[in-house]
């Protein structure tokens with residue numbers, strides 16, 4: 756991994772992270788640029804998950820903020836499937852769930868959100884589904900396609 760005194764780290768890998776990386780490169784940040792995201796997918800847009808992608812009107816590739824090549828061409832490192840678990844602002848380090856420390860000069864916390872889980876009886880049943888991530892959309896789509904009684 757390439758880090759230096761001017762490493763810019765973006766924690767969280769959603770739309771905000773993908774667009775921030777684009778803006779940083781457009782506006783002259785030429786140093787190392789790292790996106791840390793706990794999902795396995797590169798940054799993507801969520802609106803299609805409940806619309807075109809779920810309906811089958813949009814291809815999977817269309818949901819991504821940038822294609823794979825873009826990250827290579829703009830020298831943006833993606834640490835995917837990687838959770839940031841702590842921040843040490845004095846040492847300027849992001850600590851990852853696996854114990855590694857990623858040093859940064861500048862940090863963007865692109866705070867997203869996650870669904871509030873139901874706490875009522877039955878909330879843990881297999882057929883209580885949530886919609887936030889691409890795999891949620893794919894699961895819902897398969898349930899809708901399979902029809903009543905499936906989940």
Ligand SMILES: Cc1cc2nc3c(=O)[nH]c(=O)nc-3n(C[C@H](O)[C@H](O)[C@H](O)COP(=O)(O)OP(=O)(O)OC[C@H]3O[C@@H](n4cnc5c(N)ncnc54)[C@H](O)[C@@H]3O)c2cc1C
Pocket residue numbers: 766767768769770771772791792793794800801802803804805837838839840865866867868869886887888
């Ligand atoms: C189904 C659906 C449909 C939507 N439709 C619309 C719409 O039509 N119009 C509209 O304006 N908005 C819509 N929204 C809302 C819009 O998608 C959000 O506003 C947008 O996703 C916010 O982007 P973000 O990058 O700020 O955060 P997020 O998309 O929440 O991304 C944050 C990312 O950070 C990751 N992360 C969290 N904690 C950590 C950690 N500690 N370490 C590493 N990674 C971490 C998360 O897993 C996630 O991948 C929709 C949302 C959903 C779910």
